[in-house]
Amino acid sequence: MRFVIRDDDPSAMTLPDELEACWGGIWDSIPVGLSVTPFRIPGTGLGVPEAYYGGEEPIPLEENQPLIRFLRELIRAGKVDVAMHGYNHTRPQGKPEYVAGEDLAKKTRDGRAYLESVLECEVTTFVPPNNGMGLEGFRAVAAAGMNVVNNQPYxxxxxxxxxxxxxxxxxxxxxxxxxxxxxxxxxxxxxxxARFKQAPYQTVGPEADLGMLKHIFERCHAAGGLFVLATHYHAFDRQLVGGETVRQAIEELVEMARRAGDVEFQSYRQVWRPAPS
Ligand SMILES: [Zn+2]
Known part of the structure; x- marks a missing residue:
């Protein structure tokens, strides 16, 4: 079985300390897949810090140089693998950006190139904001040469x-x-x-049930499958339905994987490699 950690939403609004507080004890031994938005428009969604709340202008990632330096170092050390997480992370007409957004082909191509140049790494993974993708979204991501972490049947x-x-x-x-x-x-x-690969994910957040996630983990383990655990750094202190915090749930699931003995913790780029035949 393979185990991947997916953390959504780092953008120009994110402080290095916020990521360190979540993953500092984990990424020394397990790679963390960060889903980064290149030109975040803050809006009013969950996790938008007060200072940016309601903002309507895009903030390029490079406006946050401390974050860029921090991420470059982690990427070089193999502790972080970056995925592209939308372009602006907006909700046009109340729908996810990659369902109802315009110019997705160009934005996806440009966003990938931008992330690669600013973070000095290759980006071959796309994680759609709000977990939503329409056909145009899939086409744009495939044309830009990326694979997808998403549960929708393409x-x-x-x-x-x-x-x-x-x-x-x-x-x-x-x-x-x-x-x-x-x-x-x-x-x-x-x-x-034909042009991309797609990986499923499991969410650990306020709507999740840790008992159910453990059950899914067991099934995935029995099947020798891929377990992508998806979360948000800004939700680490929120509670699941059973009262555990997101942080506790992640720690328990990681511990389960460690105890299993035969679980391989992987980065996205390892996931997309052709399976051994
Ligand atoms: Zn997001």
Missing amino acids: GRLLGLPKSPSALADFVLAGGYALRRKWGRSSPFEVQSF
């Missing part, structure tokens, strides 16, 4: 495929759906499409 969005690559993906998605129906595959596998 194949179902394809409708009647209009291009050879869409047809190939339609067939591949149908194959995954059938194999799952027949019990020949698990919900914990990486799916390979």
Whole structure:
């Protein structure tokens, strides 16, 4: 079984100390996948600090030089692997950016290049804001050369495929759906499409139940699957339905994985590597 940590929302609004307080005890031994937004428009969502609350102008990541220096060092040390987390992280018409946003192809290409240049690393993973992606969103991410961490069934969005690559993906998605129906595959596998791969994730946040997450972990372990644990650094002190904090839940799940003995903690780039045949 493979275990990946996904932490969403670092942006120009994030202080290095906030990330250190969450992951300082973990990333020395386990890589942390940070989902970074290159040009965050603050808005009024969860986790927006008071000083930025309601802001409507994009803030380029490089306006926060202490964060950039901090992240570059962690990336060089192999402690952090960066994913692109939307472009502005807005909610056009109340919908996720990669469902209803405009110019997604250009924004995705530019956002990836920007993150790579500012953080001096390769970015081959995309995590959609608010976990939402429409067909245009998938197309934009595939065209920009990234893989996706997302639970939405891409194949179902394809409708009647209009291009050879869409047809190939339609067939591949149908194959995954059938194999799952027949019990020949698990919900914990990486799916390979014509131009990108897609990995599922499990959320640890205020709506989650730690008992259920442990149960999912056991199933994933039995299946030898991929367990991506998704959280937000700004929610670490919030409580799950059973009263544990997000921090406690993460620590327990990481401990479970360590105790299992055969769990490999991986970065995104390891996840996308072709599976050994
Ligand atoms: Zn987010």
